[in-house]
Amino acid sequence: MQGASLSRQRRQQRFQRLDRRWGERGVSEGFALPRRNLRRQRLSRALVKEALVMVEAFHMGGWGMYPTLVFGPLLLAASVRYAVSPERRFVPLQVSLGILTLVSGGLGFVSGTIKSLTLMGAVPPDARWLWIVGLGESLNNVALALALLILSALAATVGAYRISQTSPAR
Numbered sequence: 001m002q003g004a005s006l007s008r009q010r011r012q013q014r015f016q017r018l019d020r021r022w023g024e025r026g027v028s029e030g031f032a033l034p035r036r037n038l039r040r041q042r043l044s045r046a047l048v049k050e051a052l053v054m055v056e057a058f059h060m061g062g063w064g065m066y067p068t069l070v071f072g073p074l075l076l077a078a079s080v081r082y083a084v085s086p087e088r089r090f091v092p093l094q095v096s097l098g099i100l101t102l103v104s105g106g107l108g109f110v111s112g113t114i115k116s117l118t119l120m121g122a123v124p125p126d127a128r129w130l131w132i133v134g135l136g137e138s139l140n141n142v143a144l145a146l147a148l149l150i151l152s153a154l155a156a157t158v159g160a161y162r163i164s165q166t167s168p169a170r
Contacts, residue, residue: 007060014052061140064108068141071101072148079155086159094156098149105145112138 058065075097082090116134123130 007056011052011056014056057140057143060137061108061144062112062137064104064111064138064141065144067104068101068108068145068148071097071104072145072152075101075152076148076155079152079159083155083158083162086163090159094152098152101145101148101152105141105143108141109138112141 075094078090078093078097082094113135116131116138119134120128120131
């Protein structure tokens with residue numbers, strides 16, 4: 001319970017800081033934009049909150065997010081390059097970077113789970129359920145890896161479609 005309320009407190013503190021930064025009305029109640037920009041006001045508020053959620057998810061994922069964030073965009077760049085100019089030489093690069101992205105996300109998940117479970121000895125018996133919070137935080141690594149893989153697969157699908165339209169059927 002303490003871990004969940006701690007992250008809730010951090011989220012509330014971030015919103016309070018943004019409220020102070022944005023003035024009287026603040027982020028949680030809406031920006032002080034003119035009335036004619038009401039749609040933009042709602043969109044801006046939603047984007048700020050979404051950005052805070054993503055930053056918090058990245059922070060909760062821990063160190064395992066960094067290798068995933070290195071290999072994933074490389075995979076995405078190779079897939080976009082393949083979509084623009086579909087050549088066979090890019091396929092092994094995409095496969096190897098895809099595996100590397102997925103494995104780095106899995107490594108972050110496993111190391112975070114190990115850390116959560118090894119600290120259970122120091123937790124009072126009534127708070128032994130906290131390993132579930134650690135498991136959820138560790139799953140952010142896998143979620144980032146899968147999101148980058150999906151985007152890359154979409155780009156690679158465009159390249160495969162382009163090849164299928166230019167090559168004669170066998």
